[in-house]
């Protein structure tokens with residue numbers, strides 16, 4: 068079966084009912100999506116499929132074949148972090164950090180669709196994701212900061228492109 | 230060539246001489262304090278148990294410096310704070326330092342990373358070790374350069390002479406250079422000159438965590454690694470009567486099924502194969518169970534009816550007190566869960582008769598001892614290496630998962646085994662924070678001051694941490710099981726169930742009783758702040774009731790009974806920054822205040838909270854919180870703020886929503902729908918944390934200081950908003966609605 072993850076195609080040899088989470092983590096050695104509950108209750112496993120945030124723990128690999136899958140690794144790297152990653156670093160928005168990749172992916176899906184999301188919309192979008200360390204205030208600030216970063220970047224490139 | 234030879238020879242010659250010079254420094258240092266033939270004062274922090282400097286710091290000839298700590302990163306930011314301390318006192322750039330954390334083969338034994346002790350124990354040890362190492366380097370450089378020590382400066386990993394000559398630390402060291410016993414006093418830098426300590430420093434672990442770097446034990450992928458899952462019994466009382474393993478054995482990828490008494494596990498090549506096999510095995514297993522749990526609805530009565538060992542932890546009640554008013558209250562707390570977001574996980578490999586375990590345990594040494602006992606191995610044959618997991622907030626399933634991995638790995642020599650618990654296993658099998666009951670009665674005198682105080686707390690132990698194999702689930706479930714060691718109370722001044730049971734307030738007549746309950750119907754252990762959460766909730770709720778009875782403002786009433794200047798400072802700062810005096814209470818909106826000094830010996834914390842209560846539903850929400858914290862010398866201010874923010878939100882979740890559910894046989898709160906916690910819709914509008922820095926003062930642990938004050942501030946705000954007092958945790962919407970509902 069073929070999966071398209073972070074812009075690259077992969078041939079995966081696993082049972083088609085295997086949840087995407089295990090394929091990402093074990094077959095592709097991507098650490099971003101985390102096992103939290105396997106029940107769709109915590110969001111630690113959140114990734115994007117065709118621009119939508121989904122629970123990878125509940126999504127069998129076969130239903131995402133041919134779709135565009137994005138994990139936190141697809142947003143940037145430690146040396147070149149994407150806007151959300153940068154914002155989370157700048158706001159120091161993590162304690163243990165186990166929930167954070169899921170938070171970032173859900174926020175990415177929101178901001179991609181709605182770059183001007185209000186605070187209330189950010190909260191509503193993040194509702195499925197749990198954080199046990201109580202990092203919520205910083206997570207909200209980081210998402211706000213990322214939205215600003217993305218907007219300035221968008222403006223910047225508009226202005227640069229004559 | 231010649232200069233290299235000279236350097237090497239003088240380095241070699243240096244070692245012995247150095248000991249002399251160093252002890253002469255420390256003699257000079259101690260002489261100021263010590264005139265007579267008194268005993269040496271104790272070494273600071275964990276140097277007491279691990280006095281050699283090279284247990285903490287090693288400097289290579291190429292200038293590389295490694296810092297060692299027996300404490301573990303739990304998401305509290307300890308790595309960064311310890312590196313700051315080392316960088317500051319050694320005068321080296323933080324980024325150039327390498328840090329090794331808890332590993333039984335490499336680091337000192339610092340027990341558990343718990344109780345807000347890391348900065349006090351390890352931070353203090355590294356502070357002094359680094360300062361002493363720097364002094365030794367200066368002595369060596371002075372000798373080499375033929376100048377006096379006073380003329381030398383240190384900067385960026387080098388000793389610099391007045392004439393500009395410079396010797397890198399690496400050039401100054403020789404083998405076993407820092408293999409010296411630490412001295413009680415250290416030439417610490419003047420806090421006014423700090424450039425790293427006391428400055429907010431970005432956490433070193435965050436970039437990898439937000440970009441998908443390998444950050445957790447869950448992310449380990451060793452060559453040849455296989456995946457295991459445990460089939461845990463359905464309840465504490467269950468024993469495995471029969472299991473037909475044939476079906477599971479035939480499933481794809483299954484390598485092994487392991488049964489040892491009530492311990493049942495499956496190993497497969499791939500993770501999801503292991504999960505499927507676990508499910509098949511679970512369906513095939515037959516268990517005998519019996520009702521063994523108390524009635525949840527009668528939990529407080531059950532707790533109080535358990536046989537108890539009673540200790541008066543203070544007993545200075547006076548006779549003949551004339552009371553103008555008398556008040557009393559009873560508060561209750563249910564069992565509450567750590568509820569780590571990532572279920573516990575460990576990787577173990579059994580190689581050449583030695584076991585190596587990567588674990589997110591809070592105590593690599595105690596865990597090693599327990600696992601070695603379980604496997605009937607000498608401890609030297611077991612190595613425990615800490616790798617981060619998700620936040621644990623105390624004793625969660627980490628040690629048990631490590632034991633599971635070890636037990637399974639021993640049956641598959643040479644193959645690394647990764648075990649991760651399922652969500653329902655973590656929720657059902659972690660050791661919970663114990664259910665507790667407190668009773669308090671007090672008298673006010675004519676002037677409205679507290680004249681008499683009588684307090685009692687009923688609680689199980691707050692630590693069943695390993696040390697012995699009997700603390701580990703796997704060892705309890707084996708065919709030849711180990712029994713849980715008899716629980717013991719944690720003595721004062723830190724205390725367990727009685728942690729913070731003694732108020733810091735000025736009380737002329739007081740008694741505090743600790744009713745320790747050895748029998749544990751439900752598996753319990755350490756949850757962040759132990760009994761302090763409940764005791765501070767109880768005491769600080771009651772302080773508000775007393776203030777009201779005395780006709781006083783709650784903040785003013787607290788100040789009236791507080792002598793400790795640092796306590797008064799946090800109380801005043803929190804109330805000022807909150808705008809306490811100008812707060813406009815209206816129907817459904819209230820404010821509340823609370824204060825405690827964690828363990829009466831760690832960080833001071835005062836919190837003011839604003840709460841909104843919906844009359845129709847009974848739903849209470851924390852709207853705003855303002856905290857003031859004094860952690861002594863602050864190392865990473867943003868780290869402290871992050872911890873206290875987290876403490877407030879987590880405590881709000883405990884206080885408003887959380888209780889472990891069970892029927893007569895089994896735990897029934899086994900996921901996030903049956904054990905709801907705080908979600909984004911209930912997150913406050915703002916949380917502000919203000920630090921009172923105390924440069925040069927000892928580090929005071931901060932990680933747990935917010936739990937109790939946050940709970941009480943919320944409860945007091947709910948009382949303020951509704952006019953009703955709620956003394957049973959959690960303050961669920963149902964409970965509130967039952968009392969105020971329209």
Ligand code: FES
Pocket residue numbers: 101102103104105106107108109110111112113122123124125
């Ligand atoms: S792990 Fe997928 S929602 Fe929890």
Ligand code: FES
Pocket residue numbers: 161162163164165166167197198199200201202304570619620
């Ligand atoms: S940062 Fe630990 S769970 Fe969110």
